[in-house]
């Protein structure tokens with residue numbers, strides 16, 4: 001057994017070598033530095049099993065309050081706390097299958113859906129039909145309807161803030177197609193859920209995120225733009241009865257039921273999410289969304305002014321660009337060597353920066369400097 005103090009000093013050393021969001025090196029990930037009240041709450045409630053609301057009644061109380069606060073943005077308070085966008089997407093399709101009157105095992109979605117939809121379909125033996133779409137455009141509702149007619153799906157999935165380019169599918173128009181054909185519609189708003197309602201209000205995006213009559217579920221990650229510690233997400237349903245469909249019998253538990261995919265689950269992240277949402281408030285998320293968008297536009301304008309770059313105008317605060325000199329994978333590697341990590345946008349053969357709440361103008365300016373440097377060496381600048 002190793003000495004406690006030695007383990008602590010090793011941990012400190014490991015911590016010093018681990019990148020932190022506030023140092024400006026993390027510009028591609030959709031994670032962010034959690035709000036301090038969330039860290040405090042997490043530590044305080046580290047012992048709580050989120051799967052046991054009888055022994056830990058706080059779990060149910062805070063989940064209800066959290067769903068009511070965030071759900072007021074979309075017009076539903078029915079749902080459950082999950083571990084992330086992946087669990088929410090898998091559960092949404094699971095519930096869709098359970099409530100569907102159709103015998104079909106087909107899911108229709110634009111090609112821009114997150115990989116967790118492929119994962120969900122693989123896990124449940126579902127057939128996923130992808131509609132080829134330009135990654136910079138939302139799916140055309142008429143084309144989607146054509147696919148619905150042709151493939152007779154039990155569920156349709158669209159995205160409000162796509163992973164690779166931040167595009168927002170037309171939730172209202174797609175919901176009309178879902179209503180007309182009596183198909184379950186899940187809207188994956190893991191990234192956009194805490195941006196779109198505010199940016200829509202300010203006329204910055206033209207699509208709102210709401211439980212229009214044809215929408216059955218909406219997922220929103222709190223560990224992304226919510227600034228809650230990982231793992232934290234919410235899955236909303238249009239109707240209370242759908243929540244029960246995300247639950248399973250588990251007789252040995254005092255409650256007798258287990259909701260969601262995990263068994264024992266981190267109650268600490270639920271308490272922490274509640275605390276963070278209280279501390280920031282919807283008005284705080286609104287300011288944050290506007291600030292993120294402003295920094296994204298600053299990055300876009302700067303990139304646009306560089307002749308060695310081809311950049312796409314951001315819809316949400318995700319900026320995607322290519323170099324005219326390097327292929328995108330080489331460019332990302334070179335920037336990594338300069339201390340900046342970005343993610344790929346393979347569908348556009350481009351690099352992607354996500355302007356999360358921790359990203360400042362200084363971080364973006366350091367990225368621009370690094371980009372100038374790697375292009376200068378090659379004589380392009």
Ligand SMILES: Cc1ncc(COP(=O)(O)O)c(C=O)c1O
Nearest residue numbers: 030084085086114163188190191
């Ligand atoms: C649109 C979308 N949905 C789902 C996910 C998966 O979320 P998580 O990593 O929390 O499981 C992501 C992650 O980036 C995403 O961008």
